[in-house]
Amino acid sequence: MDTLTTSNTAATADIYRPALHYAARNTWLNDPNGLIFHNGLYHLYYQNNPLGNVWGNMSWGHATSTDLLTWTEHAVAIACDENEDIFSGSIVHDRHNTSGFSAGSDGPLVAVYTSAFKPGSLHEGVQAQSLAYSLDGGYTWTKHGGNPVLNRGSAEFRDPKVLRYDGGAGSYWVMVAVEATDFQVVLYKSDDLKNWELLSTFGPANATGGVWECPDLFPLPVDGDPENLKWVLTVNLNPGGPNRGSAGQYFIGDFDGTTFIPDSTVTEGFQDPDRLGEYQWLDWGRDYYAAVSFSDAPDNRRLMIAWMNNWEYANHIPTTPWRSPMSLAREISLQTRDGNVCLVQQPAGDWTALADRDTYRLAETTINDGVQVLKSAEGTVQRIDVSFTPGSAEEFGLILRGDGVTGTRVGIRSSEGTLFVDRRKSGQTDFHDSFPSIDTAPLQAASGSYDLTIFVDRCSVEVFAQYGRVTMTELIFPAETSTSLSVYATGGAATITSLQVTQLS
Structure with missing residues (x-):
């Protein structure tokens, strides 16, 4: 062979070459x-x-x-x-x-x-x-x-x-x-x-x-x-x-x-x-x-x-x-x-074998209208497991590979029954007119909860929602310095019942 x-x-030296x-x-x-x-x-x-x-x-x-x-x-x-x-x-x-x-x-x-x-x-x-x-x-x-x-x-x-x-x-x-x-x-x-x-x-x-x-x-x-x-x-x-x-x-x-x-x-x-x-x-x-x-x-x-x-x-x-x-x-x-x-x-695969360092965990937290950067949760290659309980917020979710405010948004609009990925401000997007996008999928709460597992790599996001019932796969091309992870809500509040971030290599 x-x-x-x-x-x-x-x-x-290629910052977009995937690790996973x-x-x-x-x-x-x-x-x-x-x-x-x-x-x-x-x-x-x-x-x-x-x-x-x-x-x-x-x-x-x-x-x-x-x-x-x-x-x-x-x-x-x-x-x-x-x-x-x-x-x-x-x-x-x-x-x-x-x-x-x-x-x-x-x-x-x-x-x-x-x-x-x-x-x-x-x-x-x-x-x-x-x-x-x-x-x-x-x-x-x-x-x-x-x-x-x-x-x-x-x-x-x-x-x-x-x-x-x-x-x-x-x-x-x-x-x-x-x-x-x-x-x-x-x-x-x-x-x-x-x-x-x-x-x-x-x-x-x-x-x-x-x-x-x-x-x-x-x-x-x-x-x-x-x-x-x-x-x-x-x-x-x-x-x-x-x-x-x-x-x-x-x-x-x-x-x-x-x-x-x-x-x-x-x-x-x-x-x-x-x-x-x-x-x-x-x-x-x-x-x-x-x-x-x-x-x-x-x-x-x-x-x-x-x-x-x-x-x-x-x-x-x-x-x-x-x-x-x-x-x-x-x-x-x-x-x-x-x-x-x-x-x-x-x-598929044994993801525990790729865990790189201590896992970041966030206890139950209410997100009020706005963006909250999760310090010590930054990274470029991650597995994120999160569970949301909707409240009064019109929209809530995560901002991945961000700079503290902008990045790739993975969000939920519970009143519409939709999951979305917004990559309009995900980094480099001007190489083709059709690349910047907001992409949606139907998603309903199960027992009042939204559960997401997200794999973030150097040029991609893969979302497994409701334990794999709905998936969304998107390329992104963020700046090398865009490493922050944030949670956000708009128009009201939502609750994170659990969040775990595992750095992968």
Whole structure:
């Protein structure tokens, strides 16, 4: 294996390089690809421009981790060439060598990816699905000589996520891909990963304000009950998110090995823009896109990572020489809340291992109209756990990475039932007109309380509200000296029932 650097611990003068999130050493990245746990390692492949820090020359970059917190970057795994760019896809462990790519007993890793064929190539202008295989645990890859293995003659057919289905209909591989501009998920089956048969299609449905990309399909037990399984179909779209630009949505339903059958909450056809707030979003922030889950995660956990950026301004964010981080890894589950089954997300990993020094704690405190700086709670890389009880205040919350007055506001307006992130004064915002924003999500109190867990990194804020029922992910680019943490209320008072700040490194 060819190790390049441990990205999160590399010495750098770049004040925005994340401490908690993966970013490539000195190149561009976008969609996570080929997520798999294999031989004790989490493998993160991703769309990568190995020659620059803006989108182009699409290849698969590669990083590994033992704990989902610290990542080691490796050499480019699958490179573009004169015939094709290597677009998004997935990896499976072909344990029984159904593909015939391995003579060994363990079976190969097989990558199923989109070939975006270039001008002058045999399939010019077409996007089709192709294979590559690895016999050394995922570090070197050989493209299949019979590529592409699935060609619909379409210019917008991409992003295959492959899973192994074992159920009443039989045992076989299932590919979930998209016809992006038709707002349609297409499902295929195969016995050998090389020959594919159409099963069914899904969509258009719910949000259709932009192309559909990067689907995923997986089962989850409801409330941890293995006898009550539901299937989750995720699909990302750009633009058309609830707060503009890139976003990901999900559907809950059933899959019988042929057809995904959504629950009755799905709105068929094309979206009404006024109904975006009714749909089920993976994340309500501006910077959580192309989310997909790991194959073969230990203990049947469902772990997901997304690209932490937005196509409205992705090529312009003020980082160098790298551009774009990944989100934190999240463990997702299905839970019943207020009589409805919904997706719940929690940050994955042992966060106690990253605690850097004494934890700051604030006892129950009433916040009156105004801003209160919390001395000794300043920092640039933090986990914040806070619980609010609303009072007479019209708005209350926290100011992160601030200068004592301004910063990134994470606030709640209980009368409106909204959580918001206001990054208009979060630091450097003038690199693109669409970056300064106030982004909102629906949020209701639970037993009279609002509970937030917030991860602050050098260029991001990730909010997990009501124990992961609602999440918001946002890039920020504060000054290096903006380290203060404040609490505030406007138009009245609110109460902090508990607050704990853990410095992380």
